[in-house]
Amino acid sequence: ETGVTQTPRHLVMGMTNKKSLKCEQHLGHNAMYWYKQSAKKPLELMFVYSLEERVENNSVPSRFSPECPNSSHLFLHLHTLQPEDSALYLCASSQEDTQYFGPGTRLTVL
Amino acid sequence: AQKITQTQPGMFVQEKEAVTLDCTYDTSDQSYGLFWYKQPSSGEMIFLIYQGSYDEQNATEGRYSLNFQKARKSANLVISASQLGDSAMYFCAMRRWDTGRRALTFGSGTRLQVQP
Numbered sequence: 001e002t003g004v005t006q007t008p009r010h011l012v013m014g015m016t017n018k019k020s021l022k023c024e025q026h027l028g029h030n031a032m033y034w035y036k037q038s039a040k041k042p043l044e045l046m047f048v049y050s051l052e053e054r055v056e057n058n059s060v061p062s063r064f065s066p067e068c069p070n071s072s073h074l075f076l077h078l079h080t081l082q083p084e085d086s087a088l089y090l091c092a093s094s095q096e097d098t099q100y101f102g103p104g105t106r107l108t109v110l
Numbered sequence: 111a112q113k114i115t116q117t118q119p120g121m122f123v124q125e126k127e128a129v130t131l132d133c134t135y136d137t138s139d140q141s142y143g144l145f146w147y148k149q150p151s152s153g154e155m156i157f158l159i160y161q162g163s164y165d166e167q168n169a170t171e172g173r174y175s176l177n178f179q180k181a182r183k184s185a186n187l188v189i190s191a192s193q194l195g196d197s198a199m200y201f202c203a204m205r206r207w208d209t210g211r212r213a214l215t216f217g218s219g220t221r222l223q224v225q226p
Contacts, residue, residue: 031212033212033213041218042114042201042215042216042217042218042219043155043201043203043214043216045213045214048212048213050212055212056212056213058213088153090153090155092155094212097143097160097205098145098157098160099145099157099212099214100157101147101154101155101156101157102154103152103153103154104153104154104155106153
């Protein structure tokens with residue numbers, strides 16, 4: 001595998017479920033990001049991890065919980081989500097400047 | 111605060127013609143970077159081109175070039191010889207350098223449709 005991979009690609013969940021999104025980067029980068037892309041809205045940054053330490057948290061509700069166990073893996077744990085959380089969730093990684101994105105997980109909350 | 115404005119929600123271009131996608135930005139920073147990404151219907155954001163605020167020459171990457179006019183705060187993407195595979199959403203983004211923040215600020219995007 002090369003680049004940035006995300007699993008699952010599609011996820012449907014109820015408001016009471018708990019699920020996790022996974023991101024893996026094979027580029028040797030030292031920073032990873034979660035972005036949210038809702039319909040008709042610009043991409044919004046959610047979290048930034050640099051060297052496995054969370055360095056930015058863009059006022060995201062606590063029902064989203066990130067985890068970065070090492071520099072290659074990033075998770076987004078989801079619980080008690082709302083229908084308005086339905087969106088495309090994109091993971092990215094970078095070394096210094098350019099961010100490279102994964103294919104995204106399209107999440108639908110029923 | 112930074113802001114990216116893309117005023118063209120949608121654009122049409124004939125195959126093999128050139129097209130310019132507009133991007134203006136608002137920042138009080140002296141040091142920043144500008145990026146363009148392509149998002150096909152599959153969803154993946156594909157990096158196209160980068161321009162640093164102190165770069166004296168406009169960036170080019172194959173058929174992509176960035177028309178950077180610092181005084182006007184514009185960073186338009188020019189795609190030459192359009193191909194059917196260029197049909198996608200295109201996003202302009204900016205990153206500040208001075209604070210160490212790594213976040214990108216994105217515009218609302220332009221949907222480009224290349225017609226045969």
